[in-house]
Amino acid sequence: xxxxxxxxGLTKAYPGVVANDDVSFSIxxxxxxxxxxxxxxxxxxxxxxxxxxxxPDSGTMTLDGRAFVPSEPRAARASGVAMVFQHFSxxxxxxxxxxxxxxxxxxxxxxxxxxxxxxxSHAYGLPLDPxxxxxxxxxxxRQRVEIIRCLLQDPKLLIMDEPTSVxxxxxxxxxxxxxxxxxxxxxxxxxISHKLEEIRALCDAATILRLxxxxxxxxxxxxxxxxxxxxxxxxxxxxxxxxxxxxxxAVLSVRNLSLPPATQFGTPLSDIxxxxxxxxxxxxxxxxxxxxxxxxxxxxxxxxxGDHIFLHGQAISRLGPTQRRHIGILSGPEERLGHAAAPDMxxxxxxxxxxxxxxxxxxxxxxxxxxxxxxxxxxxxxxxVRTPSASSAARSLSGGNLQKFVIGREVLQRPEVLVVxxxxxxxxxAAAAAIRQALLxxxxxxxxxxxxxxxxxxxxxxxxxxxxxxGGKLSAKVPAAGLTVDQIGLMLGGAHDMEVADDHAEEAxxx
Amino acid sequence: MIxxxxxxxxxxxxxALTPVLAVLLxxxxxxxxxxxxxxxxxxxIRTIFWDPLFNEQFAAFxxxxxxxxxxxxxxxxxxLSLGFRAGIWNIGAEGQYILGAxxxxxxxxxFYPSESPFIFPLMVxxxxxxxxxxxxxxxxxxxxxxxxxxxxxLMLVYxxxxxxxxxxxxxxxxxxxxxxxxSRNLSQHPGTDNPELIAGTGLHWGVAxxxxxxxxxxxxxxxxxxxxxIKLAGQxxxxxxxxxxxxxxxxxxxxxxxxxxxxxxxxxEVSGPAGQISIDFNSGYGFTAIIVAFLGRLHPVGILxxxxxxxxxxxxxxxxxxxxxxxxxxxxxxxxxxxxxxxGLDVLSNYRIRLTGFAAKGAS
Numbered sequence: 081x082x083x084x085x086x087x088x089g090l091t092k093a094y095p096g097v098v099a100n101d102d103v104s105f106s107i108x109x110x111x112x113x114x115x116x117x118x119x120x121x122x123x124x125x126x127x128x129x130x131x132x133x134x135x136p137d138s139g140t141m142t143l144d145g146r147a148f149v150p151s152e153p154r155a156a157r158a159s160g161v162a163m164v165f166q167h168f169s170x171x172x173x174x175x176x177x178x179x180x181x182x183x184x185x186x187x188x189x190x191x192x193x194x195x196x197x198x199x200x201s202h203a204y205g206l207p208l209d210p211x212x213x214x215x216x217x218x219x220x221x222r223q224r225v226e227i228i229r230c231l232l233q234d235p236k237l238l239i240m241d242e243p244t245s246v247x248x249x250x251x252x253x254x255x256x257x258x259x260x261x262x263x264x265x266x267x268x269x270x271x272i273s274h275k276l277e278e279i280r281a282l283c284d285a286a287t288i289l290r291l292x293x294x295x296x297x298x299x300x301x302x303x304x305x306x307x308x309x310x311x312x313x314x315x316x317x318x319x320x321x322x323x324x325x326x327x328x329x330a331v332l333s334v335r336n337l338s339l340p341p342a343t344q345f346g347t348p349l350s351d352i353x354x355x356x357x358x359x360x361x362x363x364x365x366x367x368x369x370x371x372x373x374x375x376x377x378x379x380x381x382x383x384x385x386g387d388h389i390f391l392h393g394q395a396i397s398r399l400g401p402t403q404r405r406h407i408g409i410l411s412g413p414e415e416r417l418g419h420a421a422a423p424d425m426x427x428x429x430x431x432x433x434x435x436x437x438x439x440x441x442x443x444x445x446x447x448x449x450x451x452x453x454x455x456x457x458x459x460x461x462x463x464x465v466r467t468p469s470a471s472s473a474a475r476s477l478s479g480g481n482l483q484k485f486v487i488g489r490e491v492l493q494r495p496e497v498l499v500v501x502x503x504x505x506x507x508x509x510a511a512a513a514a515i516r517q518a519l520l521x522x523x524x525x526x527x528x529x530x531x532x533x534x535x536x537x538x539x540x541x542x543x544x545x546x547x548x549x550x551g552g553k554l555s556a557k558v559p560a561a562g563l564t565v566d567q568i569g570l571m572l573g574g575a576h577d578m579e580v581a582d583d584h585a586e587e588a589x590x591x
Numbered sequence: 592m593i594x595x596x597x598x599x600x601x602x603x604x605x606x607a608l609t610p611v612l613a614v615l616l617x618x619x620x621x622x623x624x625x626x627x628x629x630x631x632x633x634x635x636i637r638t639i640f641w642d643p644l645f646n647e648q649f650a651a652f653x654x655x656x657x658x659x660x661x662x663x664x665x666x667x668x669x670x671l672s673l674g675f676r677a678g679i680w681n682i683g684a685e686g687q688y689i690l691g692a693x694x695x696x697x698x699x700x701x702f703y704p705s706e707s708p709f710i711f712p713l714m715v716x717x718x719x720x721x722x723x724x725x726x727x728x729x730x731x732x733x734x735x736x737x738x739x740x741x742x743x744x745l746m747l748v749y750x751x752x753x754x755x756x757x758x759x760x761x762x763x764x765x766x767x768x769x770x771x772x773x774s775r776n777l778s779q780h781p782g783t784d785n786p787e788l789i790a791g792t793g794l795h796w797g798v799a800x801x802x803x804x805x806x807x808x809x810x811x812x813x814x815x816x817x818x819x820x821i822k823l824a825g826q827x828x829x830x831x832x833x834x835x836x837x838x839x840x841x842x843x844x845x846x847x848x849x850x851x852x853x854x855x856x857x858x859x860e861v862s863g864p865a866g867q868i869s870i871d872f873n874s875g876y877g878f879t880a881i882i883v884a885f886l887g888r889l890h891p892v893g894i895l896x897x898x899x900x901x902x903x904x905x906x907x908x909x910x911x912x913x914x915x916x917x918x919x920x921x922x923x924x925x926x927x928x929x930x931x932x933x934x935g936l937d938v939l940s941n942y943r944i945r946l947t948g949f950a951a952k953g954a955s
Binding site: 400402403413415417418422429432433434436442447449 | 819
């Protein structure tokens with residue numbers, strides 16, 4: 081059997097982060113090949129390069145023995161590569177057949193196309209009425225439309241990006257039957273997921289990415305989910321901070337916090353309970369979309385709740401963000417541009433965004449710009465933010481520099497409690513180390529720090545205690561020292577109830 | 592393929608220069624248009640931009656008109672610009688303008704024939720409240736039910752026009768008017784009049800209020816936390832909530848404030864230049880002010896200049912129709928060009944044009 085697609089030394093760097101670093105792997109015809117990795121490991125960038133959406137900086141691809149350099153998705157499709165995206169691109173007001181015709185280069189007559197759709201959909205066990213409006217279809221049925229759109233091109237390689245995240249368990253079974261049928265006909269499938277059990281059930285080979293690099297290749301059927309998780313997360317979970325540090329009394333406590341989702345796709349928080357002591361760094365791990373955003377907004381005051389959150393025993397749940405800052409609860413959301421900072425505003429104006437209360441930047445509502453500028457310059461200097469000046473727009477900074485500014489802005493306000501979500505997401509190694517050190521220093525000065533992150537290495541490095549957020553539920557917290565990958569994997573629910581854990585995972589990745 | 596690419600840090604020089612450049616380009620394109628119509632382009636441009644201010648024959652009449660026309664435009668545009676900056680789109684200033692005039696006039700007429708000096712201040716308050724109340728309808732509906740304020744405020748303009756007609760024909764009709772529609776003349780009655788404060792300038796209380804509004808808006812936007820929150824909510828709504836901004840409160844403030852200012856403009860107009868409530872009292876200031884707000888790029892000083900420029904093209908346009916026989920449509924096209932060039936140049940100062948395949952820099 082000749083290799084269908086081989087990828088050699090593919091590298092793609094974005095400012096501040098190397099998304100793919102010398103990635104090589106190959107896919108045989110009729111193989112279901114898993115691409116496995118945590119969020120941010122570089123899976124999406126890799127398949128975007130194969131599908132012609134992103135151009136690699138270096139490296140080569142070979143398809144069917146010929147050099148493969150897709151300049152755009154159309155070229156990739158012409159070469160026999162099709163892709164089903166996690167987010168559908170369908171018009172709800174059009175019928176199934178019309179939607180499919182829209183995506184074709186040279187659509188046949190509608191009647192012929194409808195007949196073909198009906199034929200293909202039945203052949204692959206994906207029944208679909210070509211005349212139905214897409215708006216009336218379920219998520220699973222919409223995915224069928226996308227799959228059939230691909231199958232009509234008779235692809236040699238089908239790429240599926242987190243296909244099961246929108247499906248019910250029954251629909252997953254149907255999808256897998258279809259994919260197996262395709263495989264038996266010789267179509268290769270590149271299957272992207274971080275759901276380990278699914279990959280073990282479906283895939284013949286797996287390439288595991290971590291921080292943009294291929295860390296392992298294996299046959300997933302011969303490995304346990306735990307072994308796969310170890311390869312995905314990496315075995316080296318070392319401790320840099322001595323355990324058993326002196327900690328003060330409980331500062332922030334959360335009891336029985338439940339919150340309905342803010343949006344249709346959000347995760348409800350259910351019965352969250354924890355407490356953080358002065359000087360403690362609590363690491364909250366979990367796959368994105370398991371309630372991280374919701375937990376942060378409940379703690380920052382963007383969303384209010386009943387009497388479930390207490391500072392030194394005082395209920396604070398009904399206070400808004402400004403009042404919470406006043407009493408010392410500060411936070412750093414995950415999304416830098418648009419949430420933690422206003423992209424088109426200068427760093428000075430962004431310093432005001434959260435600093436006005438504690439830094440006395442406004443008096444009777446009137447702003448003290450010289451003081452605000454001084455505060456912004458202090459952040460820039462203390463945290464080594466690389467920027468031409470404090471007047472530069474936030475969006476002109478690199479991700480790492482803006483993140484240092486955003487974290488620095490909160491740290492310099494001497495919070496009693498600091499809650500950060502993904503503090504080093506998409507940040508280069510040097511900036512990430514600086515941010516982690518700043519959080520540790522803050523804790524050493526007596527602040528209670530909560531770090532929500534998907535980066536388990538990071539959490540093991542800086543946390544005193546660890547808890548896992550899974551499907552909107554928080555596990556009991558345990559001392560971080562001495563935690564093994566096995567235990568973390570079990571806490572994250574990785575091996576036993578994946579289908580619940582990951583329902584909304586990928587939305588956060590693409591957000 | 593042409594692609595627009597956002598400039599990370601737009602040049603401040605270009606941002607400041609684009610309005611000037613837009614006016615120059617409008618003059619050139621307008622000149623070509625007028626030449627095609629068989630008129631001398633230089634004379635036409637001079638008639639529009641120069642004669643209203645400096646021609647000996649016309650200036651005495653048209654110079655005061657400049658402030659009379661610019662006053663309400665600036666006053667309304669200042670209010671609108673605050674909402675526009677926050678992403679709250681009040682399109683119904685025309686209706687709020689009408690309601691301000693009707694409420695203010697009603698108070699003035701209620702005291703007729705008293706000439707007490709307290710009547711006019713009461714009318715001012717009533718005018719502002721009338722415009723405010725009319726704008727609070729879309730505000731409350733948006734806050735309570737999430738309705739679209741663009742549609743609601745716009746449709747309320749037509750309701751206001753009907754209300755105006757019924758007032759002119761019914762409740763506020765001049766009992767001594769011989770059955771003609773329209774109220775008593777407020778500007779000819781001491782106590783309810785809004786006189787020219789300095790003879791020959793056109794400066795009345797409304798113009799003075801507009802200037803004060805410019806100054807206060809400048810302070811609000813640059814020195815006050817509310818102005819900061821307005822800008823933040825418009826640019827990054829999620830960051831605004833993170834900063835503790837209450838979006839509903841902001842909707843109420845922005846719509847209420849712009850309604851109150853539009854109402855004031857209506858009151859000053861009905862008690863001054865217009866003189867009375869009539870069926871066709873409103874003349875489109877509320878809509879033109881939207882253009883003025885954007886022409887002044889939502890900046891108070893810019894709006895001041897844009898209001899004056901817009902008023903000038905109106906007066907000069909009328910003069911050109913009258914003197915050169917230019918069709919009204921040509922004048923409207925000319926005014927449209929101004930907005931077109933301004934918005935076009937605006938895009939170029941914020942984005943660069945990239946031709947895919949080979950890198951080419953935009954013309955700006």
